[in-house]
Amino acid sequence: MKSFPEQLARSVAEHGPLMVGIDPHLDRLPTRFKQSFESLSGASRREAAAHAVLDWSLEIIQAVSGEVGVVKPQAAFFEQLGSPGWAALEATCQAAKKAGLVVVLDAKRGDIGSTASAYAKALVDNDGPVGADAVTLSPYLGPESLTPFVEYCTSQQKGAFILLRTSNPGSEALQGRGATGAAVEVAQWLENWNSSLKGPSGFGPIGAVVGATLSADELAHWRKTCPHTWLLVPGVGAQGATPADTKPCFREDGLGALINVSRAVTFTPAGEPDPTDPVQAIRDRVRALKAQF
Amino acid sequence: MKSFPEQLARSVAEHGPLMVGIDPHLDRLPTRFKQSFESLSGASRREAAAHAVLDWSLEIIQAVSGEVGVVKPQAAFFEQLGSPGWAALEATCQAAKKAGLVVVLDAKRGDIGSTASAYAKALVDNDGPVGADAVTLSPYLGPESLTPFVEYCTSQQKGAFILLRTSNPGSEALQGRGATGAAVEVAQWLENWNSSLKGPSGFGPIGAVVGATLSADELAHWRKTCPHTWLLVPGVGAQGATPADTKPCFREDGLGALINVSRAVTFTPAGEPDPTDPVQAIRDRVRALKAQF
Numbered sequence: 001m002k003s004f005p006e007q008l009a010r011s012v013a014e015h016g017p018l019m020v021g022i023d024p025h026l027d028r029l030p031t032r033f034k035q036s037f038e039s040l041s042g043a044s045r046r047e048a049a050a051h052a053v054l055d056w057s058l059e060i061i062q063a064v065s066g067e068v069g070v071v072k073p074q075a076a077f078f079e080q081l082g083s084p085g086w087a088a089l090e091a092t093c094q095a096a097k098k099a100g101l102v103v104v105l106d107a108k109r110g111d112i113g114s115t116a117s118a119y120a121k122a123l124v125d126n127d128g129p130v131g132a133d134a135v136t137l138s139p140y141l142g143p144e145s146l147t148p149f150v151e152y153c154t155s156q157q158k159g160a161f162i163l164l165r166t167s168n169p170g171s172e173a174l175q176g177r178g179a180t181g182a183a184v185e186v187a188q189w190l191e192n193w194n195s196s197l198k199g200p201s202g203f204g205p206i207g208a209v210v211g212a213t214l215s216a217d218e219l220a221h222w223r224k225t226c227p228h229t230w231l232l233v234p235g236v237g238a239q240g241a242t243p244a245d246t247k248p249c250f251r252e253d254g255l256g257a258l259i260n261v262s263r264a265v266t267f268t269p270a271g272e273p274d275p276t277d278p279v280q281a282i283r284d285r286v287r288a289l290k291a292q293f
Numbered sequence: 294m295k296s297f298p299e300q301l302a303r304s305v306a307e308h309g310p311l312m313v314g315i316d317p318h319l320d321r322l323p324t325r326f327k328q329s330f331e332s333l334s335g336a337s338r339r340e341a342a343a344h345a346v347l348d349w350s351l352e353i354i355q356a357v358s359g360e361v362g363v364v365k366p367q368a369a370f371f372e373q374l375g376s377p378g379w380a381a382l383e384a385t386c387q388a389a390k391k392a393g394l395v396v397v398l399d400a401k402r403g404d405i406g407s408t409a410s411a412y413a414k415a416l417v418d419n420d421g422p423v424g425a426d427a428v429t430l431s432p433y434l435g436p437e438s439l440t441p442f443v444e445y446c447t448s449q450q451k452g453a454f455i456l457l458r459t460s461n462p463g464s465e466a467l468q469g470r471g472a473t474g475a476a477v478e479v480a481q482w483l484e485n486w487n488s489s490l491k492g493p494s495g496f497g498p499i500g501a502v503v504g505a506t507l508s509a510d511e512l513a514h515w516r517k518t519c520p521h522t523w524l525l526v527p528g529v530g531a532q533g534a535t536p537a538d539t540k541p542c543f544r545e546d547g548l549g550a551l552i553n554v555s556r557a558v559t560f561t562p563a564g565e566p567d568p569t570d571p572v573q574a575i576r577d578r579v580r581a582l583k584a585q586f
Contacts, residue, residue: 025407046422076404076411082422083380085415090375110431111369111401112461114318118369122378129339129375138403140433140456140475142463163433168405170435173482174467174475182433182467182475189466 002199004134004159007102008230009201009255011069016293017250019070019104019232020286021262022060022092024053024077028267030274043082050084053077057092060266063282065099067290072232072260075107090129103132104232104258108163110138116148124149124158134159136209136232139182140174143189146206150193153205159230160206162186165222167211167235178218187225194228201255204228210249212241212259219248223256231257236289237264243292261289295492297427297452300395301523302494302548304362309586310543312363312397312525313579314555315353315385317346317370321560323567336375343377346370350385353559356575358392360583365525365553368400383422396425397525397551401456403431409441417442417451427452429502429525432475433467436482439499443486446498452523453499455479458515460504460528471511480518487521494548497521503542505534505552512541516549524550529582530557536585554582 002010026034026049033056037048057073064071073096078089089105096103109119121128123135137146139162152158165175165183175183187208194204210222212235222231231249235241236259249257265285268274275281295303319327319342326349330341350366357364366389371382382398389396402412414421416428430439432455445451458468458476468476480501487497503515505528515524524542528534529552542550558578561567568574 023408042420043422074408074411076402076408076415079379080411080415080421082383082415083376085422086372086379087376108403108431108434109369109401110403110433112459115316115367115369118367118373122369122373122375127335128373129336129378138401138431138433140403140431140467141401141459141461142466142468144461144463166405166434168434168437170437173435173478174433175435185466 001157003157004153004205005203005230006199006201007133008070008258009203011102012255012258015067015069016290017257017259018068018286018290018293019072019258019260020060020064020068020265021106021234021260022057022071022073022266023262024056025263028263029056030268030278032274046081047084050081050088053081053085054088054091057088058095059279060282061092061096061099061101063279064286065101067283067286070102070104070258071096072104072106075105093130093132097131104134104136104161105130105132106136108136108138110141110145112141112145116145120148120152124152124156126156134161134207136161136163138163139186146189150206153197158205161209161230161232162190162206164208165210165214165218167213167239167241171211178221187222190229191226198228202228203230203256207232209234211235212246213239216245216248219246223249223251232260233257234260237261243289259293265289294450296450297446297498298496298523299492299494300426301363301551302496304395305548305551308360308362309583310550310552311361311579311583311586312365312551312553313353313357313361313558314399314527314553315350315364315366315559316555317349318556321556322349323561323571325567339374340377343374343381346374346378347381347384350381351388352572353575354385354389354392354394356572357579358394360576360579363395363397363551364389365397365399368398386423386425390424397427397429397454398423398425399429401429401431403434403438405434405438409438413441413445417445417449419449427454427500429454429456431456432479439482443499446490451498454502454523454525455483455499457501458503458507458511460506460532460534464504471514480515483522484519491521495521496523496549500525502527504528505539506532509538509541512539516542516544525553526550527553530554536582552586558582
């Protein structure tokens, strides 16, 4: 079993850097999925919606398998459906792994001590309910909130992506910009861990989330500041960045960044009718975007 | 229906500032709960453990109802049991509300846009699966990651507690100390929201998490800097702070702080046998601690 960063290196070399986000916005699901729950309410609506969300997620997995190497389910859209939603998330992650995809669960958890360990068990432990390959984490509580996950990176070959500099307009408030603010501190933790845990590719298992809508200068700054760190880069598609904007996130050999796209490939563009072959339609959008890298 | 800060004001006036954390550490559960799942593994273990966790949580609710006004279930310990764990969390929160307790879900979520809204639906929406009265949140993504919850504070009389200065040793790394670091910025957001949303008590619905193990000077600093903000103060009991240490967190009239205690009252002290009347034993420990405020 390869370590997480080496899995990513192999995956990007084979499939390119595109990662597909599985974000089941209930109001964006195709009509044939929505009609199973739209007329219901309360717990029965959540139960039916969770089944629809799982079916939709399995369609995404079918469409992208063989096209990209990595998927990123967003926990919140499953969590809003309660217990049946969590069952759908577990089944989605298992199906993606069975299809040979690397699974990065977007959960942005962050806590300390035994609580952080409980989140690690919940989300990445091989004997746990979800068993993702990696998870996104929030660093506000300090480095010790991340160490239970760092331990899983060695004991179970897992990974993590820590929020560093995000793509939302208000992100600078705490994170700072470039060589200022909290992100500078977080980048140091990442490099400290990764330079001791790095594999043959030169990367370690603790990645960073860096938004594609940042300036080219700032993206280049983080690539240079964190030479042993995989970057998870959201912001292409619905948030407005283009594949070309992400160029500074890569190392010269084309490794080092996963570029996430969600709505722009998983949903039919607004105003267009549902396609007759929805799996092929998703695959076509993924291929068109892949060709731009 | 009173607003969240007014509910807290009434609750603290009636029951005092103690809040009981519901943290079902599997290995600390009493033997009679553990024996139902200890010999199992995988999904069947999680299923049985979730039932045990719910039964234990209902016992805590029975013991503390009428003694304290607020409980704080910790999402991670339920989440590690997957879908059945989430069902147990939903049932725990519903039972606590039915018993007249205010429910603050400790989940430390943080995301942006539609994802943040999905977490709000998941955790505090009255039509959602959990329907807690308030939730803890992490601020690293900036103020817009909190605004979907702020909207729930007015539309559904809900509350939130934002991580400000926590009690763990590494918390200073990003948060700073006193009038330095990211916490200064977060405190400004809170006061901006609360001074426009405050009720007759003078407090608004967006509280702050401030660790009891901070220095008395720093606790007094946050109380003074955030005059319209409820403080959620963990750290008493297992983490080493005493009720007396929390004095600077209160306004002169005794309002303004909820002091959390979890393991020190909910679990039998190490080395002691399981009591014959476990509900009464928990109640006795709560009363003994209440008497120290």
